[in-house]
Amino acid sequence: MDSSKSGFDESVKTNSVSIPSYLGRLRLRTHHDDDTASCASIFSDPFSRKHLLFLQPPNGWKNAEQQWTVEDFTDRVNVQKATRANGKSCVLNIILLASISGEETDRCIGTTGFVTIDNDIGYLGIISDHKTTRLGYATEALYTSIVFAFEKLGVKKIIMQTDELNEEMRGWCENTAGFKLDSKKPKELNGYSFIQYEYMFTLDEWNDSIKTRLEEKMNKIYKK
Template identity: 25%
Template structure:
């Protein structure tokens, strides 16, 4: 099943086409997708997305037993830098599952994938997300003003958070 890693409670693995209904619970929730750079999905589109994710090297499923409760996006940038993103089922937030899986994932990336630096782009209003970055040991490196079109009109500000391999391993 292409398992990347296991933590105390969770498994991080490749998506499978049969994860569609679980992924739909995440992507059809307008609160969960509010700060994401895409619109809320229909159920049908989310099911199709699971098939696409299963063929992508950039998306990973976080599973609690057999249920997918989150997705991790991990995408190559320049010079050994990767961008990370994460999106968890609203019903499972507030339990430390994102912290537990993402900290293990970035450790895996630094120590097995030749990654040197990991960044996250976080809307300045997305406190749950930047609190997670800070729990992961990421530093707030920059703030960009009025870059991405907002879902309400206008343009949003975002932070860049980052962590280097030597910071993770110290």
């Protein structure tokens, strides 16, 4: 990795992005129209968004049930396109390849990447179909997002934020990736109150240990 590169790659701002994952089971890509229905379903699923209740459509809920519609997710994609064009975000859909899943076609199983990029700090997140958990896809998707961020998005420091009650994500950050807990503090977003845990690591820390740690984890458990 060339750590001398700096700044958000201009080609990423307006061009489509498609990245093969570390183990080749997934592809991360900017949004395709045929991903929309899957994303809306995942964002509405109570298991997938159990600890992301603050997530709301940009233009507010269109139904009393607070379910994401195709129109809601289209609004979100349009906001993300605008912020990516300004070098302020880069969100990628997680595509499970049919050659791996045995399904008829490739399928969108979630989103990851950086909803916010503030100068050289990227805020990394993930939401995925709960039916695809515990198969290593999250580790593979997050690893791929991190590499892309350091190489193409001008990011030098990455922060992951999660609810104190999200033991699975906290466990991934602390035990799988070895991130350090930077802070924990009360937070309120869209009327939802929680204790936010914030994990932070730098490019140097990534190169020194975290990158190898995740690669060893994937090669040991999820090797092709």
